[in-house]
Amino acid sequence: MKLQRMRIEQLRQFRKPFVLDNLQPGLNLIHGPNESGKSTLVRAIRAAFFERYRSTAVDDLRPWGDSAAAPTIELDFEHDNRAWRLTKSFLQRKRCDLVVGTESYSEDDAEEKLAELLGYQYPKRGASKAEHWGIPGLLWVEQGTGQDIEQAIEHAGDHLKSALNSMVGEVASSGGDDLIETVRSQRDILLTGTGKPRGDYLKLEKDRAQHQLEIEELKERVHKYQEQVDRLGKLTQDYEQAEAERPWEDAQRHLEEARARYQKVERLEQEQNQEKATFAQQQQNHRLLQQNKEHLEGLSRQLESRKAELDRAEHDLSVAQAQTPAVTGRLAEARTAYEQAEKQRKLSGLLQTRERLEQDLRRLEQQQQVISQNLAKAREYQRQLEQARQQARENRIDSELVKKLRATGSQLNEETIRSQTIATRLSWKLDADASLTLNNEPLVGQGEQQLLEESTLVIPGVGTLGITPGGEELASTRRKLKALEENLEEQLKTLGVESVKRAEDRLSAFESAESVVKHAEDLFKTVAPAGLEQLVFEQSEAESELEKARKQLESTPKPDSNETVPTLEEAEAAFNQASAALDKAESDERAHQSRLSALKQARDNAKTEWQRLADEEKSPERQQQLRQITTDLANLEKQQAELEASLERREREIRDARPEFLRQDIERYQNAVNQLRQTQENRGRELRDIKVRLEAWGAEGLEEQLNEKEAEFDQCNRRYEELHRRAQALDLLLHLLTEKRQALTRRLQAPLQKNLNHYLSVLFPEASLEVDEQLRPGTFSRGTELGLITELSFGAREQMGLISRLAYADLLREAGRPTLVILDDTLVHTDSDRLEDMKRILFDAASRHQILLFTCHPEKWQDLGVPPVDIQASKELGT
Amino acid sequence: MPKFLHTADWQMGRAFTRFETEDGAALVEARFEAIETLARLANEHHCDAVLVAGDVFDAQTVSDRTIRRVFNATKGFVGPWVMLPGNHDAALAESVWTRAQRLGAVPENVHLALQPGVISLEPERLSVLCAPLTQRHTYGDLTAPFNGYETPEGSIRIGLAHGSVQGLLPDEIDSTNPIAPNRAEASRLDYLALGDWHGTKQIDERTWYSGTPEPERFRNNEAGNALIVDVSEPGATPTVTQLPTGRYQWHQWRETLAVQSDLEQLLERLNTLPESAVVDLRLEGSVTLAGEETLLKALSVAEARFRSLRCERSGLQLAPTDEDIAALKADGYVGEVVESLRDRQEDAQDDSARDALAILAGLLREREQEAGQ
Structure with a gap:
């Protein structure tokens, strides 16, 4: 739909005709300052479509104070390749004409045609309101309402869906939503939200269960009743049979028989007991007589045993007496052996003492001899020592000085030799008669002299020759030599010797004497370590000890050499043995004596006893008694035998009668009688009870009640089944209807979402805006931000509102519906950056839709790329 | 020329499950009316006696009121009634019979055959040889002693027993309370009146099951009759007349719907049933949404018309075109x-899918109707 031209007259401030011409198929920017009529133009377009031409509620269109005005709007537009002209006048001249191509419509027809084309409706009466505006309400944005997208979509609701029908292939249903509501309300009468029974359905379910319970109860009672009837039948039969047979009488007869038999046995048992008592008495008597007889007969037997005892005692005594000499002999022998062993032991002790003394004597003699020898040696060593000491005293010389002397001597020798080598040698061989004087000393014959000093040789006849030995050393050598010679002389003098050799000899003699002294001293010490006096004392000590030992030996008696004497150890052992043997013999003898006296006592006692008994045995009363007892016993034994036979006979009789069984029989028959009577009585009682009970129960008509109850249950169940099926069916139907409807919505959602995303990506890359089932923009998400549109800032909501409307426009256009977008001073809360994006969006949308943008801020929209239309200018142009 | 009415298996005190309360009550009431009908028929046909071959009561412990009402309902016929304990109301030590006697509810003209033996109705020249059950189940033939029962010269020998005739009835191998198939002949009986089998059934020319006078189950087995037996003289072959006594007819239909015409035929058949019908429908196969709408409408009309209508449609798939x-x-x-x-x-x-589809179709239809207005 493309609006091409618009003309208004007598409408608010446009009292004169005003024409807006040359409207472009895309973007149209229409501006004018406040009060210039911009809003009036928007109102005029709305009025032309929305208001009934005959409406009386459009006074706002009237120019102020002009009651005769007929506000008129004329619109030329193109749609579906046809030219449309709408002319609408209000108030004073109510009229509406629509020319589409060659067809003309007027009044209501024209208005219906328009409403159908654009998708809106007229109010039944009064002014058109937002809820009537339908699709144009969504696309034509009034000043300051751009953000209120939800309401607009709601109002567009059904128009939108039917407009979009072609897109989704005729799947929407006329009145389908009402149908869903009807089904839902009918379902909700029977079922809760979660599908549980409610209301009548629920009540029936409970009633049904209650009926079932009651039926079960009744059945149980009927069952009990029948059991009781059966019991009654059985009991009656038993009772009558028992009454006819009277089994307890039989039992009674048996009881009495058993009692009679038992009484008889009881009598027998009494007799038996009496006889048993008699028998026991006789036995007692017999035992006493027997005892008496045994006592009397026992006297002779005792006498014999006493005699035997006496004989035994006599015999024992005589045996013991016969042993006496042997015992005494053994004691004497032991005593002799003891004395002999004691003697031997003493002798051995003496012999041993002597041997020890002899040994001591020998040792002392030897000791004394050694001491004497040592003493002699000590005296000899003493003498040698004195001698050596004398020698040492004579030759004493200081060895250190001798050593020094020896060194001086050898130094002098060395110097002498050296001087001779460096001295001037004067050798001569003179004729036998010739003589010379050297240094005043005559030289004859042959010789040689070394000259160390200036010398004068006088040759008689010839004169004197001076000789001066050469070399400067000669002088010092000569001086040294001289010093040494003096030194040697000094030393010799100190030592008191005439030569070095002599000194050496003396030292040697001294040292040798010293050595002898030492040796002698050592030897002396070996023999007399404590000195000579001590040794002498020791000698006299030994001497006196020896003397003492000799005397002791002499005083000790000398044993007889003929006798063999054992060693002391042997003698000791033999003695000990003999002593022990003696002790034993003595104790044996004592034991023997005491036994002997005991045996004597026993023999005396036995003899007394025997005598006493022997006297008694012979008494005549005893003989008489014995005879009497023997007779009594014989009588008694005969009686007993008879009694025993009788007892045995009766015992057998009792046993054969089985009294214990008879007792049991009595008990059994007694019980049987009681029990049989009791049973019958019980039967009678139970019969009466059951009869009474059955009469009461029967009166209730249980089975008839059950029948009726079952009928009631059946009805209730039938009704329940009906409701159950109806509930299931409604639930299924509702489920299917909503499912299909949702599927439809989803088919519409997708293209709308696509268009919305197209615009949103320009405004907020990375953001998304979800379309909900009512086709409303719902959840907005940007990065981590997530929320509903209504939670956004006013500016953002306005922008979202606009792009949503454009998305709807795209969707409608795709469905082949007319789209005209009118924006009245929109986006006033949008900052310049965002406005830039919105301009791109608008420019893009304008390539598909005609957009009329009314504004009082043309400077903001300069870069929209379209020539702005100035209302003020057009108005002036018009005039 | 003795003549008597043979009936059995009243099963008084039975309650009906699987029905709406009101319907169940009506069915129970019909059983009391059936006794009155029997009394009326006995009078109309000038019967000498009414013989009930066991299971007068459905259980031992029915309410006192039920006991009294049963005997009250016999008042219409003042001639002798002979009632035989069956397996449901066996003559145990304590039984519904002893209770009835204690209550003083048994009129003088009603004979209770609580012991095996012969009940002689002298004026009527009828000797009734009774084989009551005195235990819940027996495995021996209780009618065997009939052979030894002597009856007065000139009286008619009629056996009265409750159990399964061996080898003749389906599904009763090893069944309890057996009866020899040649009992009538073996015991020189003029007629053997049997109970236990709820449909009217002839075993031989002298042996019959009368069946229950008022049907109480869907199995279609000729229930809802009484027999008028006429024996001209001892040894003569009895003349047996079957009279309808039942008020309600029980129908159980298992239908599979495949094409539109199946449904149409079913609805036509339903239309032909009388208003006293007790209907149990079980539908399988599939039906279009339009077809189901038609069916529901027709069922709604039928529910109002019949004593009881139950329709099980869980096996019927919805196949929207x-x-x-x-x-x-x-x-x-x-x-x-x-x-x-x-x-x-x-x-x-x-x-669930089937039901959900039905609910959805219903909702959409409502919406269309609203839009149409």
Whole structure:
């Protein structure tokens, strides 16, 4: 739909005709300052479509104070390749004409045609309101309402869906939503939200269960009743049979028989007991007589045993007496052996003492001899020592000085030799008669002299020759030599010797004497370590000890050499043995004596006893008694035998009668009688009870009640089944209807979402805006931000509102519906950056839709790329 | 020339399930009326006696009121009645009979055959050989002792028993309470009056089941009659006349609908039934929406007309035709739902789908009607 031209007259401030011409198929920017009529133009377009031409509620269109005005709007537009002209006048001249191509419509027809084309409706009466505006309400944005997208979509609701029908292939249903509501309300009468029974359905379910319970109860009672009837039948039969047979009488007869038999046995048992008592008495008597007889007969037997005892005692005594000499002999022998062993032991002790003394004597003699020898040696060593000491005293010389002397001597020798080598040698061989004087000393014959000093040789006849030995050393050598010679002389003098050799000899003699002294001293010490006096004392000590030992030996008696004497150890052992043997013999003898006296006592006692008994045995009363007892016993034994036979006979009789069984029989028959009577009585009682009970129960008509109850249950169940099926069916139907409807919505959602995303990506890359089932923009998400549109800032909501409307426009256009977008001073809360994006969006949308943008801020929209239309200018142009 | 009325299986005290309360009450009432009818017929046909061959009562514990009403209903005929305990009202130690006696409800002219033996109706020259059930079930032939029962010279020997004649009745192999098929002949009976089988049935020329006088089940077995038996003299072949006594006729139809004409035929047949009918319909197959509308309308009319009408339609599928759907203006997704329900109904034999389809069709029809007004 493309609006091409618009003309208004007598409408608010446009009292004169005003024409807006040359409207472009895309973007149209229409501006004018406040009060210039911009809003009036928007109102005029709305009025032309929305208001009934005959409406009386459009006074706002009237120019102020002009009651005769007929506000008129004329619109030329193109749609579906046809030219449309709408002319609408209000108030004073109510009229509406629509020319589409060659067809003309007027009044209501024209208005219906328009409403159908654009998708809106007229109010039944009064002014058109937002809820009537339908699709144009969504696309034509009034000043300051751009953000209120939800309401607009709601109002567009059904128009939108039917407009979009072609897109989704005729799947929407006329009145389908009402149908869903009807089904839902009918379902909700029977079922809760979660599908549980409610209301009548629920009540029936409970009633049904209650009926079932009651039926079960009744059945149980009927069952009990029948059991009781059966019991009654059985009991009656038993009772009558028992009454006819009277089994307890039989039992009674048996009881009495058993009692009679038992009484008889009881009598027998009494007799038996009496006889048993008699028998026991006789036995007692017999035992006493027997005892008496045994006592009397026992006297002779005792006498014999006493005699035997006496004989035994006599015999024992005589045996013991016969042993006496042997015992005494053994004691004497032991005593002799003891004395002999004691003697031997003493002798051995003496012999041993002597041997020890002899040994001591020998040792002392030897000791004394050694001491004497040592003493002699000590005296000899003493003498040698004195001698050596004398020698040492004579030759004493200081060895250190001798050593020094020896060194001086050898130094002098060395110097002498050296001087001779460096001295001037004067050798001569003179004729036998010739003589010379050297240094005043005559030289004859042959010789040689070394000259160390200036010398004068006088040759008689010839004169004197001076000789001066050469070399400067000669002088010092000569001086040294001289010093040494003096030194040697000094030393010799100190030592008191005439030569070095002599000194050496003396030292040697001294040292040798010293050595002898030492040796002698050592030897002396070996023999007399404590000195000579001590040794002498020791000698006299030994001497006196020896003397003492000799005397002791002499005083000790000398044993007889003929006798063999054992060693002391042997003698000791033999003695000990003999002593022990003696002790034993003595104790044996004592034991023997005491036994002997005991045996004597026993023999005396036995003899007394025997005598006493022997006297008694012979008494005549005893003989008489014995005879009497023997007779009594014989009588008694005969009686007993008879009694025993009788007892045995009766015992057998009792046993054969089985009294214990008879007792049991009595008990059994007694019980049987009681029990049989009791049973019958019980039967009678139970019969009466059951009869009474059955009469009461029967009166209730249980089975008839059950029948009726079952009928009631059946009805209730039938009704329940009906409701159950109806509930299931409604639930299924509702489920299917909503499912299909949702599927439809989803088919519409997708293209709308696509268009919305197209615009949103320009405004907020990375953001998304979800379309909900009512086709409303719902959840907005940007990065981590997530929320509903209504939670956004006013500016953002306005922008979202606009792009949503454009998305709807795209969707409608795709469905082949007319789209005209009118924006009245929109986006006033949008900052310049965002406005830039919105301009791109608008420019893009304008390539598909005609957009009329009314504004009082043309400077903001300069870069929209379209020539702005100035209302003020057009108005002036018009005039 | 003794003549008597033979009846059995009154089953008094039975309540009817599967019916509306009101209908059930009417059916119960009809059974009391049937006794009165029997009394009337006995008078009309100058019968000497009425013999009831067991199951007078449906249960042992019926209400006192029912007991009294049963005996009251016999008052119309003052001649002797002989009532035999059957398997439902066996003569147990305590039974509906002992209760009736205690209540003093049994009129003097009503003889209760509580013991096996002969009841001699001297003036009428009738000897009734009775084989009452004294236990709920027996497995031996209770009529066997008939052979040994002696009856006065010149009187008619009539056997009265309750049970299954061996080898003649269907579905009763090993059944309880057996009766030898040649009992009448073996025991020299002039007539053997039997109960237990609810339809009127002749076993041989002397042996009959009278059936129940008022039908009480759908199985079609000749119920609702009484027999007038005329025995001219001992040993003569009895003349048996069957008289209708039932008030209501019970019909049970199982129908499969496939094409439109099936439905039409069914409705025509339904129209021909009398108003005293008790009808149980079970429909299967399929029906169009239009067809179902017709059916529902016809059933609604029939329900009002008959004593009772019950129709089970859960096996009857709804098969909306394209015309049906067009008529309902089920467009868009509602059309899809109709389609989907139809598929489910066919594929899964889904009752819910069938019902849902019916509900949806109903709603759409209502909407159309509203729109039409």
